Amino acid sequence: MKTIAKLGLCAAAILAAASTSFAQNGQNQPASGGPGSPDVVTVNDPEGAPPDPKNIPFTLPKDIKWTGRPGQQETANLYGDPNKPGPYAILIKWYPGNFSRPHTHDKVRNIYVVSGTWWVSSSSVFDIRKTYPLHAGSTSTDEAGAIHFDGSRKGEKEPGVILLAGIGPVNSVSVDESGKPIPRTPAAAAPAAH
Numbered sequence: 001m002k003t004i005a006k007l008g009l010c011a012a013a014i015l016a017a018a019s020t021s022f023a024q025n026g027q028n029q030p031a032s033g034g035p036g037s038p039d040v041v042t043v044n045d046p047e048g049a050p051p052d053p054k055n056i057p058f059t060l061p062k063d064i065k066w067t068g069r070p071g072q073q074e075t076a077n078l079y080g081d082p083n084k085p086g087p088y089a090i091l092i093k094w095y096p097g098n099f100s101r102p103h104t105h106d107k108v109r110n111i112y113v114v115s116g117t118w119w120v121s122s123s124s125v126f127d128i129r130k131t132y133p134l135h136a137g138s139t140s141t142d143e144a145g146a147i148h149f150d151g152s153r154k155g156e157k158e159p160g161v162i163l164l165a166g167i168g169p170v171n172s173v174s175v176d177e178s179g180k181p182i183p184r185t186p187a188a189a190a191p192a193a194h
Contacts, residue, residue, distance in 0.1 A: 064091070072098045073151070082168045089165040094118065096159065099151030101126050103174045104181075109142040109166035118160040120150045124179040128153060142166075147179055 051058070068074035072095055080088025091114065102124045111118075119131035120140065124147045131153065134140060142148060142164075152160040174182040 066093065071095050073100075078163075080168060082166065082170045084168050086168055087165070088168050089163060092162050092164055094150070094152035094160045094162075096152045096156040097154040099126075099128060099131075100149045101174055102147055102149045102177075102179075103172055104145050104147055105142055106144055106171040106173075107166055107168075108144050109164055109170065111140040111142065111165075112163040113138045113140075114161040114163050116158045116160040117152065117156055118150060118162050119153050120148060122146065122148050124175055125177050147175055 064076045066074040066076050074093045074095075076091040076093075078089040078091065080086050082088045082090065094116075099119075113134050113136050115136050117136070118134045118138075118140075119128070120134060121127075121130040121132065123130045126149060128151075131150075133153075174184075176182055
């Protein structure tokens with residue numbers, strides 16, 4: 001399962017590298033030419049029409065549907081569902097000054113820091129001074145059963161946004177300072193974990 005979960009994140013990187021290599025090798029590229037030739041177009045030239053959504057479905061940043069607690073922590077589903085069987089990927093946006101509490105997950109989850117800074121700790125004691133910064137471009141793994149907490153420290157200029165991928169369903173369990181599971185109660189409806 002760990003290998004399968006990592007494949008999702010790795011596949012995106014491999015495809016990006018392969019397409020870059022493909023383009024650099026001149027494959028499927030128009031012949032070089034003079035002014036107006038496709039290989040001399042710059043960002044200053046007019047943009048093309050949007051791609052056909054049947055061929056390349058896309059969502060612009062302004063159209064991403066975020067749910068959760070605005071100004072604290074929000075989630076956007078990219079595909080699948082962490083609560084159902086199968087692969088999934090979500091974006092999590094941690095606003096400055098907000099953190100989960102120490103918890104574990106029963107399955108491996110792979111993370112890529114998309115923007116900002118994501119602060120993490122592997123301690124079972126909730127102490128933000130123990131968090132370590134992972135900046136945009138960093139990758140991480142939530143190992144199955146490993147205690148951690150995460151979020152964004154006060155003073156950050158922007159939220160920390162992470163891409164999280166794994167295989168569902170995922171069960172998250174809050175833990176006490178000794179690392180023992182905290183029993184769920186009906187009053188604790190809001191999950192403490194991401």
